Amino acid sequence: MKLADCELCKSDGGVIVLANEWLRVALVDEPDYPGYVRVIWNDHVREMxxxxxxxxMRLMRTVFAVESAQ
Incomplete structure (x- = not known):
């Protein structure tokens, strides 16, 4: 499910570096936070x-992999 008024549902959330049927990993151009990366669940959820x-578990494994790679 996607929500029309959710910024992460409406956009990629940054430059996509990994995507699959469940989630995507996006590099975010945020000058105050160099190297900022989002792990975004593809369906809209308010809370994990x-x-x-x-x-x-799939989401957190991805978060841990991203943290380890940085």
Whole structure:
């Protein structure tokens, strides 16, 4: 599900460096935060607690991989 008024639903959220059917990883051009990266779930969720356990694990594995790569 996408929400019309959600900025991350309406846009890529940055320069996409990885994308699959569940999520995307985007580099964000933010001068005050060089190297800022977003891991964005493709379907709109307000909180991570809205994800099923397996979805939350997939998201967090990606977050940890991104943190390790930086």
């Amino acid at each position: 607690s809205e994800l099923h356990d397996d979805q939350r």
